[in-house]
Amino acid sequence: xxxxxxxxxxxxxxxxxxxxxxxxxxxxxxxxxxxxxxxxxxxxxxxxxxxxxxxxxxxxxxxxxxxxxxxxxxxxxxxxxxxxxxxxxxxxxxxxxxxxxxxxxxxxxxxxxxxxxxxxxxxxxxxxxxxxxxxxxxxxxxxxxxxxxxxxxxxxxxxxxxxxxxxxxxxxxxxxxxxxxxxxxxxxxxxxxxxxxxxxxxxxxxxxxxxxxxxxxxxxxxxxxxxxxxxxxxxxxxxxxxxxxxxxxxxxxxxxxxx
Amino acid sequence: xxxxxxxxxxxxxxxxxxxxxxxxxxxxxxxxxxxxxxxxxxxxxxxxxxxxxxxxxxxxxxxxxxxxxxxxxxxxxxxxxxxxxxxxxxxxxxxxxxxxxxxxxxxxxxxxxxxxxxxxxxxxxxxxxxxxxxxxxxxxxxxxxxxxxxxxxxxxxxxxxxxxxxxxxxxxxxxxxxxxxxxxxxxxxxxxxxxxxxxxxxxxxxxxxxxxxxxxxxxxxxxxxxxxxxxxxxxxxxxxxxxxxxxxxxxxxxxxxxx
DNA sequence: TTTTGTTGTATTATTATTTAATACTTCTTA
DNA sequence: TAAGAAGTATTAAATAATAATACAACAAAA
Numbered sequence: 083x084x085x086x087x088x089x090x091x092x093x094x095x096x097x098x099x100x101x102x103x104x105x106x107x108x109x110x111x112x113x114x115x116x117x118x119x120x121x122x123x124x125x126x127x128x129x130x131x132x133x134x135x136x137x138x139x140x141x142x143x144x145x146x147x148x149x150x151x152x153x154x155x156x157x158x159x160x161x162x163x164x165x166x167x168x169x170x171x172x173x174x175x176x177x178x179x180x181x182x183x184x185x186x187x188x189x190x191x192x193x194x195x196x197x198x199x200x201x202x203x204x205x206x207x208x209x210x211x212x213x214x215x216x217x218x219x220x221x222x223x224x225x226x227x228x229x230x231x232x233x234x235x236x237x238x239x240x241x242x243x244x245x246x247x248x249x250x251x252x253x254x255x256x257x258x259x260x261x262x263x264x265x266x267x268x269x270x271x272x273x274x275x276x277x278x279x280x281x282x283x284x285x286x287x288x289x290x291x292x293x294x295x296x297x298x299x300x301x302x303x304x305x306x307x308x309x310x311x312x313x314x315x316x317x318x319x320x321x322x323x324x325x326x327x328x329x330x331x332x333x334x335x336x337x338x339x340x341x
Numbered sequence: 342x343x344x345x346x347x348x349x350x351x352x353x354x355x356x357x358x359x360x361x362x363x364x365x366x367x368x369x370x371x372x373x374x375x376x377x378x379x380x381x382x383x384x385x386x387x388x389x390x391x392x393x394x395x396x397x398x399x400x401x402x403x404x405x406x407x408x409x410x411x412x413x414x415x416x417x418x419x420x421x422x423x424x425x426x427x428x429x430x431x432x433x434x435x436x437x438x439x440x441x442x443x444x445x446x447x448x449x450x451x452x453x454x455x456x457x458x459x460x461x462x463x464x465x466x467x468x469x470x471x472x473x474x475x476x477x478x479x480x481x482x483x484x485x486x487x488x489x490x491x492x493x494x495x496x497x498x499x500x501x502x503x504x505x506x507x508x509x510x511x512x513x514x515x516x517x518x519x520x521x522x523x524x525x526x527x528x529x530x531x532x533x534x535x536x537x538x539x540x541x542x543x544x545x546x547x548x549x550x551x552x553x554x555x556x557x558x559x560x561x562x563x564x565x566x567x568x569x570x571x572x573x574x575x576x577x578x579x580x581x582x583x584x585x586x587x588x589x590x591x592x593x594x595x596x597x598x599x600x
Numbered sequence: 601t602t603t604t605g606t607t608g609t610a611t612t613a614t615t616a617t618t619t620a621a622t623a624c625t626t627c628t629t630a
Numbered sequence: 631t632a633a634g635a636a637g638t639a640t641t642a643a644a645t646a647a648t649a650a651t652a653c654a655a656c657a658a659a660a
Contacts, residue, residue, distance in 0.1 A: 092396075092400075093617090093618085093639090093640080093641085094392060094393050094396040094397070094638090094639085095393075095396065095397050095400060096357050096361065096393050096394060096396075096397040096617085096618070097617075097618090097647095098355050098357035098358055098361075098617080098618085098646095098647070098648095099357050099358055099360075099361035099394060099397045099398070099401075100397060100400075100401050101358075102355065102357075102358035102361065102362070103361070103401055103403065106422060106425075107418075107421070107422070107425070109425040109426075109428075109429060110424070110425050110428065111424070111425075111428045114425075114428050114429035115429060117607070117608085118607070118608060118609095119606080119607055119608080120607095128648095128649065128650090129607090129608085129649095130648070130649050130650075130651095131647095131648075131649075133353060133608080133609075133610095134353050134354075134355050134647080134648085135355060135358060137351075137353040137354065137355075138353070138354050138355045138358045138359060139358070141351075141354060141359075142358075142359050142362055144362065152607080152608060155429040156422065156425050156426040156429050157426070158426070158455060158457050158462050158464075158480075159366075160422040160423055160425060160426035161423050161426055161462060161464065161479060161480035162366070162462065162480050162482065163365060163366070163415065163419040163422055163423065163480070164419055164420050164422065164423030164479055164480040165369075165370070165478050165479065165480030165481050165482075166365075166366070166368040166369050166370075166373075166415050166419060166480075167368075167415040167416070167417070167419035167420055168478050168479075168480070169368075169369065169370045169373050169474075169478075170368060170373035170374060170414040170415050175474060178468075178474060178477055179471050182468050182469070182470070182471055182477075183471070185469075186469065196417060198417050203417050203420060203421070205417075205420060208467075208468060209437075209441050209467060210441070210444075210445065211441070212438050212441055212442070215428075215434060215437060218437055218441075219424050219427050219428075220420060220423060220424065220427075220479055221417075221420035221421050221422070221423040221424030221425075221427070222424050223421065223424075352610090352611080352612085352646090352647085353609090353610085355646090355647070356618095356646070356647090357617090357618070357646085357647080376636070376637085377636070377637060377638095378635080378636060378637080379636095387619095387620065387621090388620095388636090388637085389619070389620050389621075389622095390618095390619075390620075392637080392638075392639095393618080393619085411627095411636080411637060411638095
């Protein structure tokens with residue numbers, strides 16, 4: 083406790099910045115508003131440190147502070163950073179107009195996602211139907227193994243990498259129907275590989291079917307996915323395969339990431 | 342140059358964090374990818390400093406680095422921060438489902454925005470039609486005086502504050518039709534005050550009409566707006582007033598920010 | 601109301617961490 | 631092929647961050 087576990091023997095590493103970022107990323111779906119002591123515990127700092135970093139983030143406008151409760155929450159500057167990301171991502175730029183068209187054609191929720199470690203992160207969402215708030219959020223993470231996008235991403239990995247992922251990546255049970263049997267998921271991925279698109283039924287929301295087609299970068303990796311989420315009450319699986327999947331593939335293929 | 346202009350005689354202020362944030366916010370619509378030297382110039386640091394901060398941001402995963410060009414760009418972590426903001430903002434949570442419904446009813450682009458200094462920032466976008474990329478972006482800023490949202494926000498300010506805003510807030514000419522005459526904008530704001538909603542025609546995109554209705558917080562300030570953007574080629578101004586504005590007001594009024 | 605505990609704020613001596621100068625390497629382009 | 635620009639690595643110096651502690655404000659309980 084007295085000694086830091088291991089020094090970052092890197093003179094180019096600014097520890098203070100990393101700690102500040104840790105404070106920022108302490109906020110999430112379940113931690114929307116945090117007090118000083120609470121925050122200190124979460125990020126593993128003493129109160130003094132948390133105090134200095136929250137103070138700095140507040141002064142610079144990244145954290146709002148409720149004068150009553152003296153608790154902190156993210157400010158709109160968090161969103162400005164998101165816009166900066168969007169401008170920098172060619173996949174987002176290319177996919178956006180095509181997804182809007184697709185959404186109009188299908189009348190269903192259409193999304194784009196990108197791989198991020200063991201998760202996928204949604205980068206575009208075109209909500210047309212009411213669903214959970216999480217399902218409308220840009221920047222939302224979902225575990226890869228339980229999502230249509232994740233499954234088609236795995237399907238295009240190298241053999242070793244895929245095995246590794248199938249064996250070690252996390253699978254939390256999100257709905258009662260979330261598949262946690264890894265060999266079952268392996269079969270789903272295999273099927274995705276053959277079909278050319280991924281499917282996930284009841285994995286994150288019950289009565290929801292997700293379909294995802296891959297977009298490749300110039301070296302043949304899956305750079306992202308074009309995805310559609312529909313209600314299984316409205317869409318029998320048959321029709322999803324016949325009507326939605328081909329459209330998604332078409333759109334995905336039309337997105338060429340030159341660089 | 343040798344001496345910093347004024348020291349931050351605040352022992353609770355962590356300068357290193359602030360500098361790191363400056364690097365992050367150097368990225369925007371026009372600066373999507375930056376090299377070390379370039380970045381150093383933009384944020385006003387020497388190369389050494391920029392080197393240490395970019396290195397830290399890279400190691401912590403906030404900046405991607407192209408191994409070829411050695412240039413930096415924002416990573417998906419920027420988007421995760423956005424999701425954290427969304428969860429923390431009750432206005433977003435309440436408005437989201439209502440805007441989706443509204444979007445389906447109108448079949449037009451519906452948005453929500455929040456005031457941010459002399460700008461407004463879009464926090465929700467439901468794109469249904471193709472437009473400029475910027476008009477689909479969450480986190481995008483628009484100068485208040487040229488937007489329907491900004492105008493209805495001004496309309497509900499105190500007298501002194503409004504005058505100040507009308508006299509000093511920036512007005513860049515975005516389109517050839519952007520109104521830069523401040524007394525003209527004052528009239529638009531006056532009209533917004535009487536109607537209960539703001540209008541902006543051709544201000545940010547030509548052939549675009551924006552309409553915005555206010556959502557109030559518990560102390561009567563405009564916490565945000567519910568907004569709709571339509572093509573003036575499709576919607577005569579008359580119909581915007583008669584058909585869209587009332588629907589927006591209705592939705593805005595149904596959003597009650599308890600806290 | 602008083603007491604007790606919890607959370608947030610302010611101050612300061614100590615020193616670890618950041619800093620900026622400089623030299624080195626790699627890449628670009630003329 | 632050479633010159634210039636951009637990125638990388640190293641280091642000595644001291645600034646700026648640290649963490650301990652005391653103080654204040656608030657909330658809950660007696």
